[in-house]
Amino acid sequence: MTELGPGAWPPAPVQTERLALRESEARDRAAFVELFASPEVGTYVGGARPRDELERAMPEVPGRRPGLFVVELDGAMIGMITLDRRAAERPGRVRPDAGETELGYMFLPAAWGRGYAAEACAAALDWFAGALPGEPVVLCTQTANDRAMRLAAKLGFTEVERFEEYGAEQWFGVWAPVTSDV
DSSP states (O other): OOOOOTTTSSOOOEEOSSOEEEOOOGGGHHHHHHHHHOHHHHTTTTOOOOHHHHHHHSOSSTTOSTTEEEEEETTEEEEEEEEEEOOTTSSOOSSTTOOOEEEEEEEOGGGTTSSHHHHHHHHHHHHHHHHSTTOOEEEEEETTOHHHHHHHHHHTOEEEEEEEETTEEEEEEEEOOOOOOO
């Protein structure tokens, strides 16, 4: 993967029908704490973190880095999307040298079940395809996470393999942007 360099990040906010994907701001701090402290959110990502620990450790402007979008609805953060290089030592890859970009996302439970994750992830993938044409994106989730499995299919990810990691069966898929030869 080509790094998301200064020319590509931070992008102008990406607007969808209902949402904005933007760079993190100081006003998002409380939502980040809530996201990482939520037992529901932590179910398939290693569990919730203690709120007091998060309050102490969370920077004033959390998540300000290339590849992290805050998902905003009506002026408030409801989740986040990440596009990060997948660590080469982890199982699962679509290239021999690894280094693919991996899509990750987390949404506050109050935002679940309304299609926000699908809308926001599709917008992030479209942005990525424009910023780095032809680059594949991978996604890894526990097979037990029914919601994530449905979202992966809806977004157009296709299964590459399954493997055991973190004590659970993982589904690993790839999304390749459609390119035209016009």
